Amino acid sequence: QTCPPQPPQSAAMRPLAPRSTSASASSAPVPHPPSPPPITLKVGVLTISDRVVGGVYEDQSGPMIQTCLRDYESAQPLVNVSVVKTLAVPDEAQTIASILSEWSAPVPLQPPGGPSGGPTAGQTEEEEYESAPCNLILTTGGTGFAPRDVTPEATRHVLQKLTPALSDLILRETSRVEPLSYLCRGVAGVANETYIVNLPGSPRAVAQHLKVALPYLPHAVASVVGT
Numbered sequence: 001q002t003c004p005p006q007p008p009q010s011a012a013m014r015p016l017a018p019r020s021t022s023a024s025a026s027s028a029p030v031p032h033p034p035s036p037p038p039i040t041l042k043v044g045v046l047t048i049s050d051r052v053v054g055g056v057y058e059d060q061s062g063p064m065i066q067t068c069l070r071d072y073e074s075a076q077p078l079v080n081v082s083v084v085k086t087l088a089v090p091d092e093a094q095t096i097a098s099i100l101s102e103w104s105a106p107v108p109l110q111p112p113g114g115p116s117g118g119p120t121a122g123q124t125e126e127e128e129y130e131s132a133p134c135n136l137i138l139t140t141g142g143t144g145f146a147p148r149d150v151t152p153e154a155t156r157h158v159l160q161k162l163t164p165a166l167s168d169l170i171l172r173e174t175s176r177v178e179p180l181s182y183l184c185r186g187v188a189g190v191a192n193e194t195y196i197v198n199l200p201g202s203p204r205a206v207a208q209h210l211k212v213a214l215p216y217l218p219h220a221v222a223s224v225v226g227t
Contacts, residue, residue, distance in 0.1 A: 036218035038078045043069060044085035044103045044134035046096070048141035048151050049201065053090045061140040062086060064203040068210040079218050085134055091142050096154035103134045104158065104194035135194055135221050138210075141201035143186040151198050152185045159189035159196065166197075166216060173212040178205065195220045 047062040066083055073081040085103055089095050142151030156162070166188050174181040184205070186198030197213060199206050 033215050033219055036076055036079050036215070037222045039218050039222050040080040040082060041069075041218065041221060042133075042135045043081060043083045044137040045083060045087075046085075046099060046103075046137060046139045047088040048091055048096055048139055049088065050090045050148065052088045052141075059088055060203045061199070061201055061206050062088065064206045065138050065140060065199070065210065068207055068214065072210075072214045076218075085137075091148040091150060093150040093154040093157070096139075096142070096151060097157045100137060100139075100155060100158040100191065100196060103137055104191040104196070105133055106192055107133055133192065133194055135225055136217060137194055137196045138199055139186075139196070140199045140206055143184050143198050143200050145183070145185075149185070152187045155187055155189075155196055155198055158191045159187070160192070161190040163188050163190070163220070166213065166220070169216075170209050170212045174205075174208045178208060181205070181208070184209075190224050193225050195224050 045062050045065050047059050049059070049061075051057055052059045066086075069081045069083065073079055087099060089099060139151055139155065142149045142154075164187070167186060170186075171181050171184060181200075184200050186200065186209075188195070188197040190196075195217065197217070199209050
């Protein structure tokens with residue numbers, strides 16, 4: 001028995017033609033964003049790994065993030081990068097969310113000497129500046145499929161706004177050199193006046209992901225902080 005013939009479809013009902021899978025279509029470069037605005041990135045680097053915290057091996061991904069940031073800063077005269085927080089924590093959702101909340105929490109900046117304005121021994125403008133929240137947090141680790149990989153879930157708990165388009169762009173572009181990038185579950189988004197991005201746990205993958213993400217991060221942070 002054969003299926004009965006189908007009536008002709010109108011143009012509006014016809015299915016879309018499949019996208020081209022030619023090499024030229026799949027390798028089309030993504031346009032770079034405009035030059036970054038003048039901005040200071042106050043960065044927190046959070047390494048999430050049971051084995052790093054347990055001393056099984058030395059953290060290499062956190063330092064890789066800092067290396068990529070220094071390289072980017074040297075190529076962008078309008079961007080100043082200050083790494084103000086670094087920490088390694090185990091793969092515990094509550095711990096991860098607590099640190100992200102702490103680093104992104106608004107901190108009222110008091111004038112030197114406190115509300116009265118009088119001098120306080122040992123207080124400096126630099127100390128007051130460092131008490132401000134990070135405006136960018138980069139995490140590394142915990143984005144895979146293992147039972148204790150909970151970084152995206154903990155991060156979503158803190159974020160008020162998800163920005164999935166940047167995560168999609170990172171995965172699409174890094175997949176050109178590492179197809180398994182599509183297995184990374186990292187998220188990105190806004191918590192208060194801080195932009196947070198999850199990166200994978202391996203140093204090589206960190207470098208690949210930041211190569212795509214870094215040109216966009218000053219724009220994201222400027223938008224978040226309203227500059």
